Amino acid sequence: MYSAVTSALAGRPGTYSVSVVDVATGETLVDQNGAEAGVPASSLKLLTGTAALSTLGQDARFDTSAVLDGDDVWLVGGGDVMLGAGESDDSVVNGHAGLGTLAQKTVAALERQGVTGQINVGLDSTLFPGPGLNPDWADDLVTTNNITEVQTPAMYAGRANADNHSEVVRNPASVARQTFVTRLQEAADTKGLDMTFLLGETRDGADGTEGASGDTVAKVSSATVMQQLEYMENHSDNYLAETFGRLVAVESGQTGDIEGATSSVSAAVEELGVDTTGLDMHDTSGLAATNQVSPSTLAQLLAVTQTSANANLRDLAGLLPAAGASGTLSNRLAGWDTKGLIRAKTGTLADVISLSGFVTTRDGRLLSFSVMSSHVTGVQDGARAATDAVAEALLEG
Structure with a gap:
């Protein structure tokens, strides 16, 4: 098999x-500088997806809420x-929960x-504080x-519409709040109610700012973690990968910021018994050219998911794009x-191409x-x- 790979x-x-690892036995079959850490590009999303499945569970959903505090309404991500x-x-994942x-x-x-009367609509995006x-990330x-500010709430994974190739929007939480205000006014006008909705205060968690307090008067729920992860892995969605890193951090009792995300995902992988020597995460999507992980860590991690006692992890393989068929x-x-x-899972940066998965x-x-490849600028x-x-050579065993 080694000779087939080198050929x-x-x-x-x-x-x-x-x-290359034999999943059933855990034996490493091919090791060509496999322990040498390099830039994984989007193959890093395998770590994030695994951490989300092990920490959050595949059936979890996320609520977007309207909270009434006095006469003010808060949109809470x-x-x-x-x-x-x-x-x-x-029937859809992207747009499953609607602001309308x-x-x-x-x-x-x-x-x-x-x-009744004038109602200010605040924005609470404190779940993901920090930049x-x-x-x-490259400018x-x-x-x-490829990415925009990672915030919650957000629409269409930070994009203008449900097309995963549409342009990103800046400050997506603010865009979501503006859309919510518009829909509130439409709903009130349709019912002939004396309500005027205006943009209110914003709380983003900076400098320890606390979120809104009050009574939850309405909420909508997302698609499941499993459904969203399938979308993420198939479309290599950077915004979702960054979001799941932060959600893993929050579930683990850490802050839902960049540092919390990278440390929590790394810890979740280590807890599975995978050798993470050389692992150095700077984001959870693979966009950062400063990320470091070895092919050995990735191949081991994939093998562990398929032999795990945790049924959530065993579903990881089915989330990945299928050759000639999906994503x-x-x-x-x-x-x-x-x-x-x-x-x-595919991966592409200016100087990097990667492919990590199952055969x-x-x-x-x-x-x-x-x-994982490097020094491929101009020859991607x-x-x-x-x-x-x-991958094709491995098919032959």
Whole structure:
């Protein structure tokens, strides 16, 4: 198998490190500089997804609430960053919980309580305090629509609409609040109520600012963790990955900021017994070129998920894109002899290409693998073909 991997990489542009593990036995079958930490790009999302499954559980949901404090209404973010602008739609993940539905419920509650006149609508985004943009991210990542400020509440994973290729919006929590105000006014006007909704105070948790207090009068719930993670892994969604890192931190009793996210995800991986030598996380999406993780850590982690007593973790493989069929692998490894037989997370940065996932060999053996390349600026297509060639070679066992 080692010779098959080296042959697949012979003459390819860039520098490669590879680790392959037999899932059933835990034996490392291929180690080509596998313990050497490098930049993983979006393969890092495997750590974040695993930590979310082990810490949050696949059935958890996140509520976005309207809280009444005196005559003020507060929009309180509870971790859902895939809110829709209109009514809730149980048939979708992105837009599952709708601000239009939340507004209708809120207006009905205000009417029951006799609240009328001018109503200020505050914004509580304190669940994720601290900077929304990571200082380790390249300056052009926002302008190229890869990421925006990580905040909750947010709509469409920080984008303008449910199309995962649409442009990102700046300060997505503020955009969500403005949409909520608009929907509140529409709901009140439809019912002929004397209510005028205005933008109120913002609390973002900076300098220890506490969130809103009062009575929750309405709420809407997100799609499940499992559904959102499938969306994240398939579309390689950076905003969701950063969100889940923060949610893991909050669930672990830490602060939902950048540092809390990276430390909590790292700790969750270590708790699974994976060798994390060299692991140095600077974000939870893989956008930071300062991230370091070895192919060995990634391949071991994937193997551990499939043999874990935790049923949540065993579902990780099914979340990953399938060769020639779904997500970021839709147009890769699409031949009749590879389609559907490989599930893997892709990764791309300016100088990095990675591929990490699972292969079922011709004789039915399940392997986990991670291939990471570097020094591929200007030759990304060639490096991508090289990682695919490794996965294809592993099929032969």
